[in-house]
Amino acid sequence: QQPVQSPQAVILREGEDAVINCSSSKALYSVHWYRQKHGEAPVFLMILLKGGEQKGHEKISASFNEKKQQSSLYLTASQLSYSGTYFCGPNAYSGAGSYQLTFGKGTKLSVIP
Amino acid sequence: DAGITQSPRYKITETGRQVTLMCHQTWSHSYMFWYRQDLGHGLRLIYYSAAADITDKGEVPDGYVVSRSKTENFPLTLESATRSQTSVYFCASSESGTMSQPQHFGDGTRLSIL
Numbered sequence: 670q671q672p673v674q675s676p677q678a679v680i681l682r683e684g685e686d687a688v689i690n691c692s693s694s695k696a697l698y699s700v701h702w703y704r705q706k707h708g709e710a711p712v713f714l715m716i717l718l719k720g721g722e723q724k725g726h727e728k729i730s731a732s733f734n735e736k737k738q739q740s741s742l743y744l745t746a747s748q749l750s751y752s753g754t755y756f757c758g759p760n761a762y763s764g765a766g767s768y769q770l771t772f773g774k775g776t777k778l779s780v781i782p
Numbered sequence: 783d784a785g786i787t788q789s790p791r792y793k794i795t796e797t798g799r800q801v802t803l804m805c806h807q808t809w810s811h812s813y814m815f816w817y818r819q820d821l822g823h824g825l826r827l828i829y830y831s832a833a834a835d836i837t838d839k840g841e842v843p844d845g846y847v848v849s850r851s852k853t854e855n856f857p858l859t860l861e862s863a864t865r866s867q868t869s870v871y872f873c874a875s876s877e878s879g880t881m882s883q884p885q886h887f888g889d890g891t892r893l894s895i896l
Contacts, residue, residue, distance in 0.1 A: 709889070771827070
């Protein structure tokens with residue numbers, strides 16, 4: 670079952686902030702975040718492990734609340750280069766000692782001048 | 783150059799034909815994955831492999847076959863292509879289990895089935 674991302678799309682002006690949320694129905698061990706620009710491959714941003722830690726990448730940070738099975742991605746002072754589709758990938762135990770990512774449908778972020 | 787490469791980048795074929803998409807990585811990563819990406823669905827896992835000769839189904843495996851005889855290669859075969867398999871296919875690799883290691887994606891194969 671795919672995690673739910675919200676919002677589905679957002680338009681920002683340069684310098685504005687945004688939050689992208691990701692909710693899963695499964696118990697999670699970690700959450701991955703990726704960004705995909707149009708016509709390109711998804712690119713890894715960060716992984717958050719159990720423990721509620723926050724991580725950062727440039728002016729992009731994220732949090733992970735394993736009790737609520739949720740993660741949020743925070744984009745601060747957005748730049749034109751932040752435009753793209755953001756995917757969360759909650760990582761749940763799938764049996765037989767393996768873990769599986771199930772990606773959300775994505776959040777399309779457009780940053781305009 | 784080191785990395786993960788997919789071939790072909792673009793493919794057009796007809797329904798009922800067999801088509802194989804290739805994926806090659808030079809990192810010696812244990813795990814490899816095949817995803818399809820369709821509008822409104824995001825990335826959906828087709829098959830994955832934890833090591834050579836070990837493969838397992840993902841979310842949408844029907845109509846696809848995979849093999850992994852060598853660590854570096856993970857081909858995906860559509861045995862009898864259908865129009866519903868028109869999609870962008872991404873291969874990815876990961877150093878170990880996905881819990882704490884990122885996935886690295888190839889550039890994708892755009893497959894159209896007429």
